[in-house]
Amino acid sequence: MTGHGSGDLRERPRVLVIAEAANPEWVSVPLVGWSLATALRDVADVHIVTQVRNREAFLRAGEVEGESFTAIDSEALARPMWKLGEALRMGQGKGWTMMQAVAALSYPHFERLVWKTFGADLEAGRFDVVHRVTPLSPTAPSPLAAKCAGVGVPFVMGPLNGGVPWPKGFDAERRREKEWLSYLRGAYKALPGRRATLRHASAIITGSRHTASEVPDAFAEKCVYIPENGIDPARFSLVADPQGDVLRACFVGRMVPYKGPDMLLEAALPLLKAGRMRIEMIGDGPMLPGLKAFAEAEGVAGQIGFHGWLAHERVQEVMAGCHLLSFPSVREFGGGVVLEAMALGVVPMIVDYAGPGELVDARLGIKVAIGTRAEIVEGFGAALRRAAESPQALCRMSAAGRDEIAARFTWARKAEQVREVYDWVLGRSEKPAPFG
Template sequence: MSKPGVLAIAEAANPEWVSVPLVGWSLATALREVAEVHIVTQVRNREAFLRAGLVEGRDFTAIDSEALARPMWKLGERLRMGQGKGWTMVQAINAISYPWFEHLVWRQFGAQIRAGAYDIVHRITPLSPTISSSLAGKCARAGVPFLLGPLNGGVPWPKGFDAERRQEREFLSYLRGAYKALPGRGATLRHAAAILAGSRHTLGEMPGWAQEKAVYLPENAIDPARFAGGGAPAPEGPLRAGFVGRLVPYKGPDMLIEAAAPLMRAGRLHLDIVGDGPMMAGLRAQAEGLGVAGAVTFHGWLEHERVRDVLGACHLFAFPSIREFGGGVVLEAMALGVPPLIVDYAGPGELVDAARGTKVPIGTRGEIIAGFAAALERLTQDRAALAATGQAGRDWVMEHATWAAKARQVRAVYDAVLTGAPLPQVFPS
């Protein structure tokens, strides 16, 4: 089958940023290998697209929605009361400003869509399932299949972690379920020809009739070129366990230090903690108080290449985060051949199984600490088994979770939509 023509809507897409914009950029550009893709993004990303070598007008179009987007972004920054916090507030603000972007997209591309210039219109970002799309109905009326997703987000806060929830200023998350009643949500799902669900949770929140046209496909993937080389774990000495992430309560770095303390005091384990954040001073004091300061290296924030080197020299990736939507950092660890030890909840829990990592059940803070302590004790006793698990994880990522693999998986959905075939299962359960 020849390559389909795809208008890829990626309002957030930027190769120089992280999180959602990097996902939007990575998927949209990976799809260019399997389809004839024209990317539509927001004007704030224009210069980064040009620096990456894309040609404006031919490869992408930048839509200037700044008249509304900029003041709404500034409002969101004030309301979230802290850099990197209040994610639900950001999505609420985006739900107000984003429709103007789609209005401008239709103004510029509506005539071409109605004329059949594109086989498929695919909205890649926003990833949030709370943000509806006016393009879905317009494309349906034009007879052009509209694809939505991957959608992910809104994983409930586990019981017993309200303090962490408040510290992240996630006050609106208590009301998040109300989005299901927002105008446009039902119409968006109804008019979509297919929906990519980035998590089992998001899939389960959809009405039954929408689940029938949904395909499970986690949104994160890796670029193999970014994970070539790097360090290698030492065959002798204490086991090295790495943590990578913001130093905030819900990521659990303090739980990890407490769980690992007995092994560190015994000289059997060393922790490498990569990242920065408001907990840094408290974590250093915690390590001092537990008598393990010499067995913990706080690397602070590092460039990606240095993160790769530090994590690649670890035998284990220890990550007790209790609320991760996608778990991209878990994929990155596996891509380096470093087996993950994670909490079995949300994104990481869906990416890890017994063949490629270790999962501790979600529970109270005390239960997670006890679970990690027991797992670390067991894992320190067999480095050969850890290495084999790490290799299995790396093999799995390279087969199923690179951006090239993700593009092929999405292409299979395109083909099914265009031929009327049943939607495929594209990602391993």
Template structure:
């Protein structure tokens, strides 16, 4: 569905983004990007955590005027240190981190209400929008307080908790996701039902997250994938050279990202030089993957680049025909959007975030099955592309068009603005819908 022009007076929005930082990645970058983009369509004051203050100032924001930094470090710092110990590995145990955050975050909201409660009750804001945390497991005391004040409360985008596919228990354990076995317990925690009942609109970043919302509240859910594209960061068009099929992988080198499956699937093409593969990223699997490349006799066709700045990622991706990304558990799949924005056709596993971003004509999907089934399906797709790449240019153009029409941060801000308008006029306005179910 197209995003319609916004012409009405800008609503006054208090945007709560505890995690928001233009200099970081993942959730903080999403929080920053959406909150900053919303300033073009609404009169937005951003509330963030004190750790982000200096980055906001460096980005040109004026403290007190454009944003407020809340110092919740009394609880946040020791709880973060505890989470780092319990996760037992950098970048692992994400469910544990979210569980600890669920314990420390309420203090942040309490401080927000202490500072802004009187203004909210006085009607100085038309909408209160909690952008981050993204996790649907973390409830909000602000929702009920805003409802009592007669101010619409918008929640999200919420995303997370996509189930681990069957047959990938080894990967689940390697990620130290032991707490994920009891994650669904959050549904009975105090505050969850009240948060959903008092929210005027709930932005869901995945269909799975929407499915976890109780049916009585689902009518206020609006599907908007969490990730977006900043055209100043991804502003080129891929121009792969003639010759072998060029593919790229971007991401942490950890088991669930599936780089080892990609090596096995692409081995025949890589071995005889019909394909070249750029590996962008680093992680604990690097030694294993370099050894696997040697054992498969494909090391001459694989380049390990390690971590790269986004400008360099762009340079490497723009030499590629495809993003070959067999990850089996992505909540958002931002790298898929980044490739599409450059006109690099994604080849992905049809599951969770990537499966929802890639619609027919904009990329290629294989079913989410067992390891052997994914390897076999990827191998068949790669062989087919090598033999007949004629369909790639049209898909590349469609992928770029899809990003331009739906996934630029400016477009996403306009989508959210329509949600604000609906929340403010829900009795007369039509509920917005931006993405068809695929």
């Protein structure tokens, strides 16, 4: 069973892509899973295996069950474990580490069902590679890795991402996010099956340099760094064209403490009061009422657009009217919104930490040093003042960002990068050169 594909004159590997979370109608991890899994069809003959909750979305997207994809019904364990995780996380959108821990406990059941369905095909040599695209979390062990090693089929996993430590000075935000389990997160390295998974994997794609640093030295040679996120040019097709003489910035994300929307408003307050800046706030979350109240109390509500949640197409429309993505988040694993901004020619202004810090350099955007809350507010304030003095000076970074996305960060380019990994594990080429 293989999927459709086109274009590559090299011998196309036959790849069984495991994407338990893959859904074109959702965001975050499921959208990454869907985007990479389907993009791989440009470079390989791909059959996607996903969880049954994604089945209807696959069918609506034109996938053919049994030909281009298979939906595995692991609900007997997945559903009660999901409900347990929801109860333990103590609030919608909170306790992400707890949800990941519960998912890691239930996920191996899904892979056992995958082997039950495809084991005979793998033993018969009908696939050249098995690639586990999701879960992205490095905490989820993979029983399939050993099974594939036993039948001589290379097992590729990744991009893996996560585990970024909370920066010092943000314990209050950590507690407000109900991230109690994150204090013990390092314990996942001792989980049964983790070391066996790494030992049996042929290649480990790491989505961040931090995640790569957590892979034991014994397996470091298996690692290939490819950033997790990518861009669909059809979803982000506009070109930024901010109007007027004032600096226009946007914030895109959940209105939660670690993403720092309050830090942005505090940093921008002098410019907002002087009428030299406007901010578009895109997203919803528990902090939104307080942010609106702050804007009213400070007399700057007219300088801030609170858009709430917006559909993807509306997000790019609002972003394209801005010079800057002002995004003082202190704990981003991948930083997909940074790539989305760059795709539009909106210059990212970010905290130099974790995912965004790996994606942005001096050619592409503005980095503010990680520090205490007060230090980040001060750093963003100074950077915004410099930008407001000459918004047109951002044009060079705007063009460089669009070029960078086209060259390295579309999903088609990601698929080509992963194809190099396939060729390596199949003995057809040398190990891919480091990304960067």
